[in-house]
Amino acid sequence: xxxxxxxxxxxxKPSQTLSLTCTVSGGSISSGSYYWSWIRQPAxxxxxxxxxxxxxxxxxxxxxxxxxxxxSVDTSKNQFSLKLSSVTAADxxxxxxxxxxxxxxxxxxxxxxxxSS
Amino acid sequence: EIVMTxxxxxxxxxxxxxATLSCRASQSVSSNLAWYQQKPGQAPRLLIYGxxxxxxxxxxxFSGSGSGTEFTLTISSLQSEDFAVYYCQQYNNWPMYSFxxxxxxxxx
Numbered sequence: 001x002x003x004x005x006x007x008x009x010x011x012x013k014p015s016q017t018l019s020l021t022c023t024v025s026g027g028s029i030s031s032g033s034y035y036w037s038w039i040r041q042p043a044x045x046x047x048x049x050x051x052x053x054x055x056x057x058x059x060x061x062x063x064x065x066x067x068x069x070x071x072s073v074d075t076s077k078n079q080f081s082l083k084l085s086s087v088t089a090a091d092x093x094x095x096x097x098x099x100x101x102x103x104x105x106x107x108x109x110x111x112x113x114x115x116s117s
Numbered sequence: 118e119i120v121m122t123x124x125x126x127x128x129x130x131x132x133x134x135x136a137t138l139s140c141r142a143s144q145s146v147s148s149n150l151a152w153y154q155q156k157p158g159q160a161p162r163l164l165i166y167g168x169x170x171x172x173x174x175x176x177x178x179f180s181g182s183g184s185g186t187e188f189t190l191t192i193s194s195l196q197s198e199d200f201a202v203y204y205c206q207q208y209n210n211w212p213m214y215s216f217x218x219x220x221x222x223x224x225x
Contacts (some may be wrong), residue, residue: 002148029218031152040161045203045215046204046217046218046219047153047161047216047219048216049213049214049215052212053171060213062213063213077194078160094225096160102149102166102208103166103206103208104151104153104161104163104206105166105172107160107161107162108160109159110160110161
């Protein structure tokens with residue numbers, strides 16, 4: 001079955017850009033009518049949806065993060081990626097990627113990103 | 118923005134008993150509501166979508182109900198593996214989503 005795996009630096013300096021990649025295995029990112037989302041969760045807190053992408057390249061972002069977020073897709077590599085610019089300590093969280101068909105039915109295990117100098 | 122409010126924040130229940138978790142939307146979300154279970158150190162797992170449809174592989178002791186603004190997740194007979202945090206999520210306002218703040222289900 002489809003599996004997702006996040007990868008990227010675990011430590012990012014303040015004001016820099018956080019970059020993560022989600023690799024999809026066990027199926028094609030282009031198959032089915034799915035969107036591909038990023039969600040984050042600060043330690044001990046709830047879930048925050050960041051944004052999504054369709055394989056056509058169309059995107060939607062959380063308005064609270066929209067000015068700093070870019071999500072892209074590389075269908076040839078079966079991957080999609082997240083960039084979050086001008087990070088601060090408030091962006092420290094576990095970042096999850098997920099497959100979405102309105103609800104998230106497949107999740108990656110998550111990767112912890114700490115923003116610190 | 119649709120605000121999802123879950124209650125209680127923490128629920129203490131004994132194994133074998135029934136647990137009832139609530140989720141309220143600030144405006145109607147029809148039946149476009151999902152429930153997730155999250156255990157420590159793990160990603161959330163989809164339990165229920167469409168307010169009442171169990172996801173693949175989810176045991177029958179999990180059931181969801183409600184529509185509009187009031188929703189309930191019921192676990193009929195708690196097993197040890199059910200103690201976790203549960204989140205509701207509305208997708209009626211697509212492309213925007215919102216999650217509840219979570220209910221922690223703990224062993225009494």
